[in-house]
Amino acid sequence: MNRLVSRLSSILKPRTMEITSSNFKEKLPEIEAAIDSASFLAFDGEFTGLNAYRGISHFDMPSERYDKLQESARQFLLVQFGLCTFHYDPATDNFSHQAFNIYVWPRPCSRNAPDPRFLCQTSSIDFLTNQNFDFNKLFKHGVSYLRPAELEKLKDTLKGRQDHRRLSMTPGTDQNQSIPIPADQEAFLARVHSKVEEFVKSDDQQLELEKCNGFQRRLIYQTAREKYKHLSLTSVTKTGGDRVICVIKADEEQQQKMAWLKDQAELSDLDVAFGFSRVIQKMTESGKLVVGHNMILDVAHTLNQFCGPLPESYQDFKAMTTAVFPKLLDTKLMANTIPFKQEIFNSSLEELHKAVQLPPYDLPPVPPKFSGSGYKADSASFHEAGFDAYITGLCFIAMSNRLGLLCAT
Numbered sequence: 001m002n003r004l005v006s007r008l009s010s011i012l013k014p015r016t017m018e019i020t021s022s023n024f025k026e027k028l029p030e031i032e033a034a035i036d037s038a039s040f041l042a043f044d045g046e047f048t049g050l051n052a053y054r055g056i057s058h059f060d061m062p063s064e065r066y067d068k069l070q071e072s073a074r075q076f077l078l079v080q081f082g083l084c085t086f087h088y089d090p091a092t093d094n095f096s097h098q099a100f101n102i103y104v105w106p107r108p109c110s111r112n113a114p115d116p117r118f119l120c121q122t123s124s125i126d127f128l129t130n131q132n133f134d135f136n137k138l139f140k141h142g143v144s145y146l147r148p149a150e151l152e153k154l155k156d157t158l159k160g161r162q163d164h165r166r167l168s169m170t171p172g173t174d175q176n177q178s179i180p181i182p183a184d185q186e187a188f189l190a191r192v193h194s195k196v197e198e199f200v201k202s203d204d205q206q207l208e209l210e211k212c213n214g215f216q217r218r219l220i221y222q223t224a225r226e227k228y229k230h231l232s233l234t235s236v237t238k239t240g241g242d243r244v245i246c247v248i249k250a251d252e253e254q255q256q257k258m259a260w261l262k263d264q265a266e267l268s269d270l271d272v273a274f275g276f277s278r279v280i281q282k283m284t285e286s287g288k289l290v291v292g293h294n295m296i297l298d299v300a301h302t303l304n305q306f307c308g309p310l311p312e313s314y315q316d317f318k319a320m321t322t323a324v325f326p327k328l329l330d331t332k333l334m335a336n337t338i339p340f341k342q343e344i345f346n347s348s349l350e351e352l353h354k355a356v357q358l359p360p361y362d363l364p365p366v367p368p369k370f371s372g373s374g375y376k377a378d379s380a381s382f383h384e385a386g387f388d389a390y391i392t393g394l395c396f397i398a399m400s401n402r403l404g405l406l407c408a409t
Contacts, residue, residue, distance in 0.1 A: 016372065017386055019102040020141035024275065027100070031083070032282050034098045034369075038085035040289040042393035044385045045298045046128060049076035049121030063314035070310045070317070073300035075119045079104060079138055081302075082385025083279065086393045087369055095397060096369040101386030102276060103134075105142025106305075109273035112157050114150055131383040144275040147308050151274050158270065162263050178222055185219055188212070192220055196228065196247060207247040208236075220245055232258055280306040280324070290325045293349045293392045294332040299325070331395045339406060340399060350382055353391050356398035360405075363398040 019027050035041065052075045053068040060068070084099045108115045128135075146154070181189065192209060199207040209220065217235060224233055224247075232250040237243050250258060280302060283290065292298050299321055304310045307324055311317050321328070334340060335347040344355045356363050368374030377394065381387035 017099045017101050017374065019100055019143060020137060021107075021143050021275075022141055024102075024143045025272070028278060031100055031279055034085040034100075035279075035282050035286050035288065037087055038098075038286075038288055039088040039095070040086050040291060040393070040396070041283060041286075042084045042086065042291040042389040042396070043283075043298065043302075044082040044292060044295075044388035044392060045078040045301055046080040046082075046133065046383070046385050047076050047078055047124060047297070047301065049119055049124045050297065051121070052076065052119065066314040066317055069296060069300055070304075070312075072297065073304045073310055076121065076124075076301075077106070077116075077118045078298075078301040078305055079142070080133070080385040081276065081279075082387065082389035083283075084374075084386065084389035084393050086366070086397070094364060095366045097366050097374045097390060097393060098369050099374045099386045099390050101384060102279070103138045103142040104145055104276045104305075105138055107142065107144040107273070109144065109146075109269060110154065112154060113273065114146070127383070144273050145277045145306055146274050147306065148277065148281075149308060151270065151277075154270055154273075155267070158266055162266070166259065178226075179218070181219060181223070185216065188216060189219060189223055193223070193227070196224060196231070199247060200228065200231070200249075205249050209245040209247065211242050211244055214243075217243070217245055234258070234262065277306045284324050284326075287326055289327040289329060291329045291331060291392055291396045293330065293352075293388070293395070295328070295330050299328070329396065331392055331399070334396070334399055340402070349388060349391055349395070352395050356395050356402075361398045361402050363394060364401075366394055366397065 016023070016027075019031075050072060052072040056065065056068055081102045081104055082099070083102065084097055087096050087098070088094075089096065106114065106116050195207065195209065212220070221233055224231065230249065230251055232248045232254070234246050234248070235243050236246045248258070300310060300317075303317075303320055303324060308320070311320060331352065332347050332349075335344045335352055343360065344352060346352070346355070355361065363377075366377070375381065375387055375390045377391075379387060382391070
């Protein structure tokens, strides 16, 4: 009965397309399930800037254009990622869709984590502002991310620190060798020990010591652990970045359990910091067709932010792109290729969408798969990444239907 109630509540619960740090963990399984069941995927991005290099020319060779493009991808940030999954139902010969509009922000998860610097282009920020882009939501609730190599490096560093911490709790190890106590620190330690003595005699179970520097914390650990075997001392980072020592009453077995729980919590925090990059990994693992509109900048930013640094050479960039997105299709390129270029005279996304709603094109209804999980075609929310991804998918469906008819006749 409880399982039935839970299932019904999950079905009746309103869905939201907007993804932030507050609901990403809850929505990630839904995003992954949508990718798994999709016939194809469409995506789009919004950026803090577009052109770091103003010398772009229509006569650029691909390698020359890439040299200029990679500068933009390295210096600006993709701050909103729109993903739309399209699902074909053979029984009804119709498509449905699920859309996700995700704010992404490179929030540093620790002192060792990347803390990137980036540029903003005035025209791009002004454009986003005019489209009602919520920068407060981005900065406060954007979903964090790390590149896979950055995650592994942080895990290795963390495991090394955890090993050192365990050894420091073991008597007789090199890490646990005592250091001389300077005379100017004796009064400080006496004051700390007096507070600890009062805590031991009290009924309180937890004590937070005053803020101090790293050397003083080392002295507290050294002296307190020698004197109070039944206490657990742990460094805690408070809001604002201040580090303090938290003292808890616990026997040896409890201390070992607490140390293990702390290790697991730290690893879990790293998994949370990896964040949005899991979505890109899932897209790669699916092997599904990925559609975009004028997507070279979207692809470059996606690779650089969520996969790894862009390579120097154009050939290496193509190899990296193929490894992450084995099947790519650009609807702008499609619209500018015969036979479509003879029927479509403006290939901007909004104008292309208008064109494929008129004969000889046939754009069928593509409703949300679930209530509240997608857009209506007349929403006109252009330049919201999720909506642009949705419109891109509609244009692809309409042009594919047209191509099928032409091939059949």
